[in-house]
Amino acid sequence: MTTTKQRPGWRPERLRERREAHGLSLEAAGDKLRQVADRANLRIAGNFQTIWSHETGSVYPGPHYRRAYCLMYQSTEPDLGFRLPLPSEQEAPSAVLPVPTPTTNPAVTEEAASAISSGLDHVTDGTQDYDPAAGEVLKNRVVSAWRGRMLTDGVKRPVLVLVGGYAGSGKTEFARFLGDVTGWAFLDKDSLTRRLVERLLVSLGGDPHDRHSELYLNEVRPLEYKCLMDTANDNIDCGISTILTAPFIAELNDEGWMSRLTNRCNAKGMDVAAIWVRCDVESMREYIEFRDAPRDAWKLANWDEYIQGIDTEHAPPGVHLTIDNRQGAAISIADQTREALRKILG
Template sequence: MSSEPTVSPATLLAFLQDPASYPYSPDRIEIVQTHISYVALAPPYVYKVKKAVDLGFLDFSTPARRRHFCEEEVRVNRRLCPDLYLGVVAITQEADGLRFDGPGPPVTYAVKMCYLPDDGFLHRRLQQGTLSQDDLARVVDTLADFYRQTPRPEVAEWGRIERLRINTDENAEQTRAVVGDLIAPPAYEALRWYNDWFYTHRARLLNERRVGGHLVDGHGDLRLEHIHLTPERVCIYDAIEFNERFRFLDVAADMAFLAMDLDVHGRPDLARFVVRRLAERRRDPALYDLVDFYKCYRAYVRGKVEMMRSREDEVPPAEREASRDRARRYFRQALRYAVAGSQPLVLVVMGRTGSGKTTQARALADVLGWAHVSSDRIRKAQAGVPLHRRGSSEERARLYAAERTDATYAALTRIAVERAEQGQGTVLDATFGDRHRREALREALRARGVPWVFVELEAAPEARRARLQARETASDVVSDARLEDVDRLDARYDPPDALEDAVHLIARADAGVEATTRDILRAIIPLEPGRAATP
């Protein structure tokens, strides 16, 4: 049985929150918790204390291990920000309580750092609208110089596919318990499938990176909040110290974290800039072929971290709930990278009346976190007709006249284009049974460089008729099409046979919405519709 001294989280937090604990008089104290540490902001210094946890990929369970990794944190981070890290101090148990560097036995340790002014952090500059390409150029140039390291065999080993799988498989296993809660089952399955697909189809490229000197002892957690700028220096801190396999990585994987963070904060233009800048500085065009895969990985990692934080009892309930929301957003972001890369994809769910388009389009929009734009809703909104009201045959004839239908599809196209220009994906839900209307959408998207995929839903005739029959007694149906209309509408339907296979998928809607969603996501991934993560 271990005789090492211990301290409860509540006692440690009370100590860090007490101004009398410090060997100076801090003006204020703010405690920030992550899933693995307590950070006491007590200007002019900061004390970072590792939680006594063992999460598998890190083990801070004993005072000796916490001391070792505090020392590692100082060593690793002095590479990119030498003046920030002052050293390691013990927190000791005394007769009257805890003390920094007292004569009693150490119960844990803290990394002592200088306090950095808040306005220099990149995430603050982004919030204030002052983050510029010049700022990011300084950051990328610093990293490009840092990445010029003498190749080390033990680092390059982590470029082997079987080593890369350790990280992605671990992520999947550690998030399995929240499938159906924080991550939708089709998303979870599609993301696992995407990793396997990438390892298989990009094996040659990954091996070239490994032997070509592109793996480095890098940072491993390169986010906006870990970068601080002043006119005199670039300080990149909080690199991963607790597990070398998260720090021994391709430069593309390191930069992908920063690019993903910029995407999530609504600046895909700056994300493209940092990727392009690094590729140019390193003369590394292959970086573009990897960055979306690594962005997907990084977003999933952030989802996992927020998931873990949401399950910590010592975190206040409101913060746990906020972490749950962030986890959902990161998992959706990971799926979007897998399906569409860094581009705003337009996903068109089309097919004959009664094939289940609206239900399926809504499910895809929900799992991807995109807008669901329905032709039925637009048509009635334009005409000023209540959504769930089915008018007389004369009213329906006017509502579905050619000019009304043209206006409906024009609005669908306009919305898809506008959202794409804002960097957002869209799921369009319409029959698209007319070749000219399909081509009008394609031309509008092609002119702006926006990728698209048509997903044509097919269902057995009896299933279609059953859906249409069910509409007769449902109160929440927007579409006016009923069983009596099916033969007439089918006769008008022009199958999209002329669409290239690269933008046209056929999906069976008979297996259930969740299974069909999974199958559609898997079918889109190999098409790589948004692969153009290029300059």
């Protein structure tokens, strides 16, 4: 939960109106909310007291609660009164993915593919400078990978996908969504290297949770990314499509680095695609506070200094596709795409 403050577009009464329109008591809404959250791996308590505090406006729902409400009511954050809509959401008021009627007809695979394609189109940030042809190729390959899992593998050439973004941008969650849809291997830098990084920093006389000092940036970070890329190379050698998630800030801004990676992969018959997950400063801070990771302590304690060093308006030049996750919009669509697939496939 998030303490109450003035939030543009917040209309807490809409939650109560939506609950009553569904004929749910507070207790029943809590039960249903917990079921939805469990399926989506969201951490909430879902008791009626908390729901009531959201509906009366005494507490603003945290990120996992907002995602769960959107799933339960099959709606968007602006529709539920959590915030003002983004420009793209105003252009397409109904951002909720249509859920086709479950069927045993073979066309079910195409219905699912259409839902995935619609979700990806909706969260693509068309305001950024990127190669539209490469972006479309990547989106088509995601959908083709889905068809391949359901029917036959129509894409024989594997792909290495880099998903980058600042801390709290939603990059890991979006990468997981891509992994769910495509069945491609998923490698998260923090999961692979965090424990080794912490031990190495201690052995060098540093803070295990340091991610900003010269010691980390010069002595540890290069090894951390080398471990990630070495692991990816093992998959490349085996021809396994792989999704990597890490900030990739320096890497995606280094044309030489991207060129070397692309050439190395092409030599082994693998394509490379880079995705940038864009997010606003307030949403990133909210999620960083929510996950409460020790490695984020410096960022939160020195927030003004930290945000002066990042660019939330523009994607790095080496990116093929930018995902617009400002105010959590893209992750909400990803959640609903998963839910749509669950309903389509039973």
